[in-house]
Amino acid sequence: MPPESETAVLPLPLPLPLPLPRPVRAVAFSDFDETYLAHFPTERERLHREALEDYLLEAGVRHGLLFGWVTGSSLSSVLSKARAYGLRTLPHFVACSLGTELLMSDAGELRPDPGWTRLLPDAESLGRGAGNVVRELAEAGVGLEPQPGRAPDSLVKSYYYRSRDPGTDARNLAAVREAAARAALGAGVSRCNPAAGDPADSYDIDLLPLMCGKRQVVRYVCRKYALDPADAFAFGDSGNDLEMLAAVGHGVLVGNCTEEARGRHPRVSDRCHADAVLTTLRTGLRAGR
Numbered sequence: 001m002p003p004e005s006e007t008a009v010l011p012l013p014l015p016l017p018l019p020l021p022r023p024v025r026a027v028a029f030s031d032f033d034e035t036y037l038a039h040f041p042t043e044r045e046r047l048h049r050e051a052l053e054d055y056l057l058e059a060g061v062r063h064g065l066l067f068g069w070v071t072g073s074s075l076s077s078v079l080s081k082a083r084a085y086g087l088r089t090l091p092h093f094v095a096c097s098l099g100t101e102l103l104m105s106d107a108g109e110l111r112p113d114p115g116w117t118r119l120l121p122d123a124e125s126l127g128r129g130a131g132n133v134v135r136e137l138a139e140a141g142v143g144l145e146p147q148p149g150r151a152p153d154s155l156v157k158s159y160y161y162r163s164r165d166p167g168t169d170a171r172n173l174a175a176v177r178e179a180a181a182r183a184a185l186g187a188g189v190s191r192c193n194p195a196a197g198d199p200a201d202s203y204d205i206d207l208l209p210l211m212c213g214k215r216q217v218v219r220y221v222c223r224k225y226a227l228d229p230a231d232a233f234a235f236g237d238s239g240n241d242l243e244m245l246a247a248v249g250h251g252v253l254v255g256n257c258t259e260e261a262r263g264r265h266p267r268v269s270d271r272c273h274a275d276a277v278l279t280t281l282r283t284g285l286r287a288g289r
Helices: 043-062 075-084 114-119 123-139 166-182 214-224 239-246 273-286
Strands: 026-030 065-070 093-096 101-106 109-112 157-162 185-191 202-209 233-236 250-253
Touching (some): 026 273, 043 065, 109 114, 123 157, 123 166, 123 185, 123 202, 166 202, 185 239, 214 239, 233 239
Parallel strands (some): 026 065, 065 093, 233 250
Antiparallel strands (some): 093 101, 101 109
16 A cells, blocks of 8 residues: 555645435445546546546435445545545545544544444554564564554554565465464455555555454445445455455446456456446446446
8 A cells, every 4th residue: 555645735625525315325435546546647537536526426315325435545645635636525434544444424524433433442452463463474484564654553554565476475475364363353465556656566464453444344334324235336446455345246346456456356347447436336326226
């Protein structure tokens, strides 16, 4: 994932979140970096994103669509990019730092969801567990490099694993998952995406509480609004989105997705970034899905 300081905050006003639909009849989950937001957009891609923003406002009224970003980036990073790229609206909800934070639109602001917050452990215990995992792996010859930008009290600890060769990588990544399981932690493992600011030939390693993650966000939000995940939509571009796509009935990779993700998920749009999200939602909601 990209460093949290990747984009400087520009002196632009922060956009307001979309008003919550009443009632909520459908839900869509979207990754943020390189899915909803192209980091180096062409004029055409910018227009597609603005068209999606317009459509989300319309779909909230017409279809009761609840739309949110589910991202590995921190809230401060997401809001910085929203300003820097001139986004005109924020979604109805933002699940940031790999779902360890969930904020919902409330009276024109994004506020922490109380039900989600009550499920979370304290950051100190997460830090101890992650530290034990990293030390255990180091003793086994599996080095993890801390990623910059995570706040000390974050409930996700992110690292880079530098790729070696296929056989060694398979063994070492299996060791990462096993060490995390022994520490009762979740482990997100996916190929880095250089287009989103990651180093090449590396893997993202994210250690987080078992009750967090993109799949768990899908389950919680669907349960909160009494919606069937089989009817929900989700969009992503990389390996760390695949669990979210698999958790819904209509999970779609955008056309600019990584090769790793493309080889592991059956449905890939022929359109990129926001255009893929817009086209899929427009077709799916029109069909009454």
